[in-house]
Amino acid sequence: MFNIIQRIQSLSNFYxxxxxxxxxxxxxxxIISMFLDETSSIPAQLSNVVIxxxxxxxxxxxxxxxxxxxxxxxxxxLDMDLAPLFNWNTKQLFxxxxxxxxTSVADDGAKVTYWDSxxxxxxxxxxxxxxxxxxxxxxDVSDSFQGRNATVKLKWxxxxxxxxLFFGQTKGEIEVAYPAT
Amino acid sequence: xxxxxxxVQLLNLAMVxxxxxxxWKGLGLVTNSNSPIVVVLxxxxxxxxxxxxxxxxxxxxxxxxxxxxxxxxxxxxxIPIVHRVLRxxxxxxxxxxxxxxxxxxxxxxxxxxxxxxxxxxxYLDRDEDVLGTVKAYLPKVGYVTILITENKYAxxxxxxxxxxxxxxxxx
Numbered sequence: 001m002f003n004i005i006q007r008i009q010s011l012s013n014f015y016x017x018x019x020x021x022x023x024x025x026x027x028x029x030x031i032i033s034m035f036l037d038e039t040s041s042i043p044a045q046l047s048n049v050v051i052x053x054x055x056x057x058x059x060x061x062x063x064x065x066x067x068x069x070x071x072x073x074x075x076x077x078l079d080m081d082l083a084p085l086f087n088w089n090t091k092q093l094f095x096x097x098x099x100x101x102x103t104s105v106a107d108d109g110a111k112v113t114y115w116d117s118x119x120x121x122x123x124x125x126x127x128x129x130x131x132x133x134x135x136x137x138x139x140d141v142s143d144s145f146q147g148r149n150a151t152v153k154l155k156w157x158x159x160x161x162x163x164x165l166f167f168g169q170t171k172g173e174i175e176v177a178y179p180a181t
Numbered sequence: 182x183x184x185x186x187x188x189v190q191l192l193n194l195a196m197v198x199x200x201x202x203x204x205w206k207g208l209g210l211v212t213n214s215n216s217p218i219v220v221v222l223x224x225x226x227x228x229x230x231x232x233x234x235x236x237x238x239x240x241x242x243x244x245x246x247x248x249x250x251x252x253x254x255x256x257x258x259x260i261p262i263v264h265r266v267l268r269x270x271x272x273x274x275x276x277x278x279x280x281x282x283x284x285x286x287x288x289x290x291x292x293x294x295x296x297x298x299x300x301x302x303x304y305l306d307r308d309e310d311v312l313g314t315v316k317a318y319l320p321k322v323g324y325v326t327i328l329i330t331e332n333k334y335a336x337x338x339x340x341x342x343x344x345x346x347x348x349x350x351x352x
Contacts, residue, residue, distance in 0.1 A: 005346055023319065027317075059295075060292075060295060062303065064303070091228070091229065092228055092229055094229065094248070094265070094288065096247075096248055098247055098248070103270070103271065103272075104273075105271045105272060105273055105279055106271050106279075108271075109270065109271045110269070110270045110271070111247040111268065111269050112247075112267075112268045113247065113248075113267045113268060118228065118229075118288060120228060136267070136293075138268070140270070141270045141272055141282065141304075155247070155248050157248050157250075159229040159318070160318060161320065162318065162319055162320060163317060163318065164316060164317045164318075165250070165315060165316060165317065165318060167246070167248060167249070
């Protein structure tokens, strides 16, 4: 009546059902816990943000055909504690320092990343850095940043072990002007 | 074993195949993406995504946001790449339509993807290159497809197993 193939089949069917159910439960619980932990209003203290610019001529710095391209760098102080984002379904946090400035097309026409970091454990969730240099030399689509004012903020992305990815930003953004050259 | 029984079996097989196909295409319609589910093939997004993880994509947002993980395909290179958006610029092109330009980078890569893009292009185009943004994640399960496509013994073994099971379940 029951041969080995049927046994294997029903066992794997059961295994599949249980794992799908587990995935659904995990996903739902982690969505609920994201709401309960008030993750949308984590404060971050950004200060002493200074943006400097210089001219670059290489393609890897955005220059096209050897034309000078203005690149910008950042210096900043940051104090924040992202511990509320670490729950049992948090695999890693990706945090990035983003400058957003208006262009002729839209108010949030450009968003650029100056610094980012990966946090994989709760004990490293407190980020406290002074005079931190950005990771990237940033250029715009246009040749210059002159006269632009940017809103600098910190965004995070929560990578779960299973389920939906969560995105958000910390409270406490700061206005910074690009230097006139 | 009569012919009728065999025909029913054949019909069942066709049903299974067409259901899977309909599910895939339906999912593609809902998400507006050519490949709504992808398997990670490289370690360039580690430790977030490892080889063999499954990603679920969504492609109905008009613009991609900075920090989103996108799957893109460069013209002429039919390999989907999963990387994070490092910069985004909205610009108007010649026919006054707003386009979104993206610069991406793998979390585990030291530099951005400038060298991966099509010849003479410094950005990705949101509408032309991006297959979708990653919304949900399932670990490890997709490793089966990597095994089957990259290991010929795994492929033969699976085929043999399937043949064996069809031979043995005939009762």
